[in-house]
Amino acid sequence: MQVLKFGGTSVASAENISKSCDISLRALENGLVVIVVSALGGTTDALIKAGKTAAEGDVAYQDILQQLEQRHLEAAEELQLPPAPLDNATALITDGFLELHRLCDGVAALQELSSRTLDRLMSYGELLSSQLVELHFHRLQPDAVWADARQLIRTNSRFGNAEVDVLATEKLVKDFQAQHPNASWIVPGFIAADAHGTTTTLGRGGSDYTAALLAAALGADKLEIWTDVSGMMTADPRLVRGARPIARISYQEAMELSHFGAKVLYPPTIQPVMKRGIPLWIKNTFAPDDYGTLVEVEPPRTSASVQGISSVGNLTLLNLEGSGMVGIPGFSMRLFAALARERINVVLITQSSSEHSICVGVNAADTTPAQVAVDEEFAVEIAAGRIEPLRPERGLAIVALVGENMKDHPGISGKLFGALGQNGVNIRAIAQGASEKNISTVIRAEDVRKAINVLHEAFFEATYKQVNLFLLGPGNVGGKLLGQLARQQAHLLEHLGLQVRVVAIANSRHCLVNEEGVDLAAWPEALAEAPPLSLTDLTELIIARNLRNSIFVDVTANAAAAACYASLLEKSVAVVACNKVAASSEYTNYARLKSLAKEFNASFLYSTNVGAGLPVISTLNDLMRSGDVVRRMQAVLSGTLNFVFNNYDGSRPFAEVVRQAQAEGYTEPDPRLDLSGTDVARKILILAREAGQVIEMSDIEIETFLPPACLEGDVEAFYTQLAAHEAHFRALFDAAQATGARLKFVARYAEGRAAVGLQQIPPGHDLYDLRGKDNVVLFHTDRYDELPLVVKGAGAGAEVTASGVFADIVRAARL
Ligand SMILES: NC(=O)C1=CN([C@@H]2O[C@H](COP(=O)(O)OP(=O)(O)OC[C@H]3O[C@@H](n4cnc5c(N)ncnc54)[C@H](OP(=O)(O)O)[C@@H]3O)[C@@H](O)[C@H]2O)C=CC1
Numbered sequence: 019m020q021v022l023k024f025g026g027t028s029v030a031s032a033e034n035i036s037k038s039c040d041i042s043l044r045a046l047e048n049g050l051v052v053i054v055v056s057a058l059g060g061t062t063d064a065l066i067k068a069g070k071t072a073a074e075g076d077v078a079y080q081d082i083l084q085q086l087e088q089r090h091l092e093a094a095e096e097l098q099l100p101p102a103p104l105d106n107a108t109a110l111i112t113d114g115f116l117e118l119h120r121l122c123d124g125v126a127a128l129q130e131l132s133s134r135t136l137d138r139l140m141s142y143g144e145l146l147s148s149q150l151v152e153l154h155f156h157r158l159q160p161d162a163v164w165a166d167a168r169q170l171i172r173t174n175s176r177f178g179n180a181e182v183d184v185l186a187t188e189k190l191v192k193d194f195q196a197q198h199p200n201a202s203w204i205v206p207g208f209i210a211a212d213a214h215g216t217t218t219t220l221g222r223g224g225s226d227y228t229a230a231l232l233a234a235a236l237g238a239d240k241l242e243i244w245t246d247v248s249g250m251m252t253a254d255p256r257l258v259r260g261a262r263p264i265a266r267i268s269y270q271e272a273m274e275l276s277h278f279g280a281k282v283l284y285p286p287t288i289q290p291v292m293k294r295g296i297p298l299w300i301k302n303t304f305a306p307d308d309y310g311t312l313v314e315v316e317p318p319r320t321s322a323s324v325q326g327i328s329s330v331g332n333l334t335l336l337n338l339e340g341s342g343m344v345g346i347p348g349f350s351m352r353l354f355a356a357l358a359r360e361r362i363n364v365v366l367i368t369q370s371s372s373e374h375s376i377c378v379g380v381n382a383a384d385t386t387p388a389q390v391a392v393d394e395e396f397a398v399e400i401a402a403g404r405i406e407p408l409r410p411e412r413g414l415a416i417v418a419l420v421g422e423n424m425k426d427h428p429g430i431s432g433k434l435f436g437a438l439g440q441n442g443v444n445i446r447a448i449a450q451g452a453s454e455k456n457i458s459t460v461i462r463a464e465d466v467r468k469a470i471n472v473l474h475e476a477f478f479e480a481t482y483k484q485v486n487l488f489l490l491g492p493g494n495v496g497g498k499l500l501g502q503l504a505r506q507q508a509h510l511l512e513h514l515g516l517q518v519r520v521v522a523i524a525n526s527r528h529c530l531v532n533e534e535g536v537d538l539a540a541w542p543e544a545l546a547e548a549p550p551l552s553l554t555d556l557t558e559l560i561i562a563r564n565l566r567n568s569i570f571v572d573v574t575a576n577a578a579a580a581a582c583y584a585s586l587l588e589k590s591v592a593v594v595a596c597n598k599v600a601a602s603s604e605y606t607n608y609a610r611l612k613s614l615a616k617e618f619n620a621s622f623l624y625s626t627n628v629g630a631g632l633p634v635i636s637t638l639n640d641l642m643r644s645g646d647v648v649r650r651m652q653a654v655l656s657g658t659l660n661f662v663f664n665n666y667d668g669s670r671p672f673a674e675v676v677r678q679a680q681a682e683g684y685t686e687p688d689p690r691l692d693l694s695g696t697d698v699a700r701k702i703l704i705l706a707r708e709a710g711q712v713i714e715m716s717d718i719e720i721e722t723f724l725p726p727a728c729l730e731g732d733v734e735a736f737y738t739q740l741a742a743h744e745a746h747f748r749a750l751f752d753a754a755q756a757t758g759a760r761l762k763f764v765a766r767y768a769e770g771r772a773a774v775g776l777q778q779i780p781p782g783h784d785l786y787d788l789r790g791k792d793n794v795v796l797f798h799t800d801r802y803d804e805l806p807l808v809v810k811g812a813g814a815g816a817e818v819t820a821s822g823v824f825a826d827i828v829r830a831a832r833l
């Protein structure tokens with residue numbers, strides 16, 4: 019004998035009923051079948067609604083019932099039952115709905131809906147669906163019989179969620195089998211009856227349980243649960259795109275997963291078949307050839323330590339706390355007894371070894387009764403101040419890792435906490451039994467999607483990690499960065515296991531958002547069409563989307579953008595900036611951002627702030643981390659100024675050479691920052707700070723070579739003044755040339771002091787041979803004493819800067 023159970027979607031329409039019957043027919047090749055049927059999808063909810071509406075005295079229940087009747091009649095007609103069975107079907111549906119109308123009329127008259135009446139109301143869903151299936155299946159298999167579950171499954175009289183009398187049920191089932199030894203059966207799921215024959219129900223999802231009880235009583239060869247997914251999944255596929263079916267799993271694991279939210283199986287289903295060692299299959303009615311999931315005693319062991327991740331929402335934590343509890347036996351017993359008296363189910367328990375508090379998780383709906391019951395139980399202790407009144411914390415959820423292989427496998431919890439911590443998911447409570455089959459974490463409900471995805475990546479998708487970028491400033495550098503990201507996507511996936519998604523691109527006028535990833539081949543057009551979004555709103559959007567591995571990439575030169583970093587880092591959103599404003603702001607702000615990054619496990623990276631794509635900051639960081647001490651630094655840090663003084667020889671106006679530097683993308687968006695020496699001052703400030711110095715911008719001595727008039731007015735006025743002071747620049751050049759020297763704008767740092775200014779560099783000097791837009795930094799340290807450590811190369815330009823930002827993104831992603 020085999021038991022096949024078809025869920026609500028599998029019988030939701032005539033077409034689906036046909037599919038389910040075809041599957042059952044095929045199963046007949048291996049022996050007789052028992053077909054257990056749920057109500058047509060959505061029917062139970064509609065019946066409950068009809069009952070509640072009637073109880074409120076609202077006649078709208080009549081419409082609800084009418085629509086349901088229509089749906090059942092249509093299904094019967096679409097099944098193309100021949101006239102006689104169609105007549106039977108019509109009669110049984112019409113009779114059924116007459117009875118339902120009478121029941122609801124009674125409820126409306128009394129304005130009261132008891133659990134007992136509700137059970138009776140709900141039972142019509144399965145009674146009607148199973149009889150429809152029977153009429154159809156009977157044509158294919160004339161020996162099949164319809165069996166009323168109320169004569170097979172015996173329960174107590176706890177209406178709404180009755181407890182099964184297993185021994186009585188087994189006897190009833192065997193008696194029925196003895197009466198129909200050669201027949202297949204069609205049985206309504208979910209419903210049963212008490213010893214008086216009154217209809218009871220087995221709880222939502224109870225049809226699975228019906229099937230399991232029948233399978234156990236019959237000693238069936240197997241139980242198949244036919245649903246609309248291809249088995250138990252590694253995670254909820256509505257939350258995790260990469261979720262995949264689990265091929266084979268133990269009863270224990272399946273039980274843990276179904277308890278913690280894997281909706282595909284009603285948790286009590288497993289116990290009866292587990293006791294008898296009956297294999298349980300979960301199969302897809304709409305893809306019957308898919309393997310599905312086989313739940314069995316001992317599935318073959320794989321190397322995977324975690325089988326699945328599940329979650330259950332609507333949780334409240336109740337924290338019973340107080341010094342009066344320490345070392346005194348009986349507090350836990352009283353807490354649980356108080357909850358049990360109110361029939362409140364405890365979903366999770368944790369207690370720290372200090373015994374100062376006990377924390378239990380309950381369904382959100384039980385919060386108030388639980389609070390009242392516990393506060394009453396401990397009223398004396400609360401009044402005496404020995405324990406605190408119960409503090410419920412709402413809006414929580416459980417995310418659990420499940421797998422028998424976790425046992426004795428070190429590192430699983432570490433990986434779990436690391437992955438969640440790096441994504442700013444705060445764990446409010448933890449529970450792990452000594453069986454090590456389940457590690458449960460309690461987190462905020464709004465973090466569930468992110469947490470499950472992060473954990474799924476960590477435990478199941480060794481192949482890649484998804485990274486979500488929010489890019490501000492697709493200008494000169496930002497535009498090149500987007501091009502590089504587009505070209506390198508396949509490389510990143512293949513070689514670094516990173517799936518980089520650009521979720522948002524924003525400039526000062528528009529903000530383009532696409533959680534699935536902006537199309538990087540067509541972003542300029544799409545951005546131009548996108549609505550505006552303020553920086554505050556963008557920050558809020560990033561925080562609200564709460565996507566895993568989020569990185570804010572600031573490619574502007576904007577101070578307001580830099581002001582957003584703190585609130586992002588506090589939410590564990592990494593920040594990658596080529597904007598130099600933050601790292602060169604007041605020391606306290608610089609230090610705060612670095613400490614927030616550490617505290618919230620999120621990178622704050624700005625390597626392009628000095629030397630563009632050159633490894634200047636990273637080299638300095640490595641020296642410092644390995645304990646070296648920086649004594650002096652000497653550097654040419656402005657690509658723009660190096661380019662300008664390398665190309666200016668008096669044959670073209672100075673202003674024209676500066677314009678060329680701007681056109682080639684070496685200058686700041688405002689070139690006056692370069693020419694005034696401010697940009698170089700910011701860079702040596704950042705280097706001094708990275709070298710461990712507490713130093714402010716006002717401490718940097720800036721010897722400007724610009725006549726003061728050049729810095730008055732706007733950028734165009736600046737160019738006009740550069741042209742007007744051509745003779746000044748020519749004189750600077752001539753003076754250097756007269757001694758065979760070259761002009762370099764040099765940054766110097768020694769013993770805590772820094773200065774920047776124009777110098778004549780003689781041939782043979784370390785800074786003399788510097789071409790184009792090159793930068794050079796000479797680090798004189800304890801270890802690099804005789805000769806400095808030198809970093810040299812192109813220090814400006816959109817493409818190289820973008821590649822430096824890219825490298826920071828990869829660093830942040832791989833944290
Ligand atoms: N060029 C180089 O060699 C190097 C540059 N950098 C740094 O790179 C950064 C960008 O330089 P670059 O690409 O040349 O500058 P661009 O002027 O070309 O681009 C700046 C971008 O920022 C956007 N933006 C400006 N203000 C805002 C705002 N308030 N809100 C949203 N977006 C804004 C601009 O949008 P919109 O068009 O709407 O104004 C534009 O998209 C600078 O901080 C610079 O210091 C660092 C190292 C080297």
Ligand SMILES: N[C@@H](CC=O)C(=O)O
Nearest residue numbers: 656657658684685686
């Ligand atoms: N404007 C800067 C660009 C890099 O920071 C420069 O010219 O060096």
